[in-house]
Amino acid sequence: MQRDEPAAGSLYLVGTPIGHMGDLSPRAIHLLTAVDVIVCEDTRHSGQLLGRLGAKGRRLSFHRYNARARLPQLLELLAGGSSLAVVSDAGLPAVSDPGEELVAAARRAGHAVLCVPGPCAATTALVSSGLPSGRFCFEGFLPTKNKERRQRLEQIASELRTTVLYEAPHRLITLLSELCIYCGSERPLQVARELTKCHEEQVGPTVQAALNHFQQTHPQGEFTLVLGGAPITTAITLSDIQLTESLRNLIAQGTTASDAARQLARETGLSRRRLYALLHQETSD
Numbered sequence: 001m002q003r004d005e006p007a008a009g010s011l012y013l014v015g016t017p018i019g020h021m022g023d024l025s026p027r028a029i030h031l032l033t034a035v036d037v038i039v040c041e042d043t044r045h046s047g048q049l050l051g052r053l054g055a056k057g058r059r060l061s062f063h064r065y066n067a068r069a070r071l072p073q074l075l076e077l078l079a080g081g082s083s084l085a086v087v088s089d090a091g092l093p094a095v096s097d098p099g100e101e102l103v104a105a106a107r108r109a110g111h112a113v114l115c116v117p118g119p120c121a122a123t124t125a126l127v128s129s130g131l132p133s134g135r136f137c138f139e140g141f142l143p144t145k146n147k148e149r150r151q152r153l154e155q156i157a158s159e160l161r162t163t164v165l166y167e168a169p170h171r172l173i174t175l176l177s178e179l180c181i182y183c184g185s186e187r188p189l190q191v192a193r194e195l196t197k198c199h200e201e202q203v204g205p206t207v208q209a210a211l212n213h214f215q216q217t218h219p220q221g222e223f224t225l226v227l228g229g230a231p232i233t234t235a236i237t238l239s240d241i242q243l244t245e246s247l248r249n250l251i252a253q254g255t256t257a258s259d260a261a262r263q264l265a266r267e268t269g270l271s272r273r274r275l276y277a278l279l280h281q282e283t284s285d
Contacts, residue, residue, distance in 0.1 A: 008083060013113070017091045
């Protein structure tokens, strides 16, 4: 027997379409038109969908810039018996957006938190990529700070499971170039855009092939990247410090920097471009 929804003092995470409007479930439509308050990542963006549905609930924004200030207000509404629905710009909320903070706070305060399943770009791209989906990890957007970004890329390079990442169009070329350096140009990759729409596109099958494509075709839209895991035989076992030391030793023996990187790449199975970049990084730091 199904419960009556929405329940007072409950928080609902509602999945919304990532492209095709037919993916909005009947339960999602009912809740969005019946809850007291709709918490939106962007009220203007979600307002288009909510307007078509005839949703009358009060709309409040909740994003990374106002999350800390807005959180007490939302908890107060729940405590007062209001029903709240959380939506992101597209897909399942609380994945790579501040919704997870609200979920954690609501649970700590003893409020019911229920998910209304819906589309998610990460899993949609994963299962349609043709890459192993039995075990995978989700990275979302990588850090923008250089040190943190390098550390994350190193971890991804040695990850044996399939990895799913998000990226904005203006940073896609940079990310693909970094993946070439850290993971190797022939690592399997599918780059998905316009998922579930009529112009849905999957670009691959390797990092280099995707980079070549988007160097010639201007990236547009939000991107989901599905990266194949590192082969067991080529998993990274040495730190950057150890790799740099090995390169220096080869150069001290009279080997050129390019040949040193090539030789160590053969010995470790790592990308020659990544090893060469370590030497360049050392001289520029």
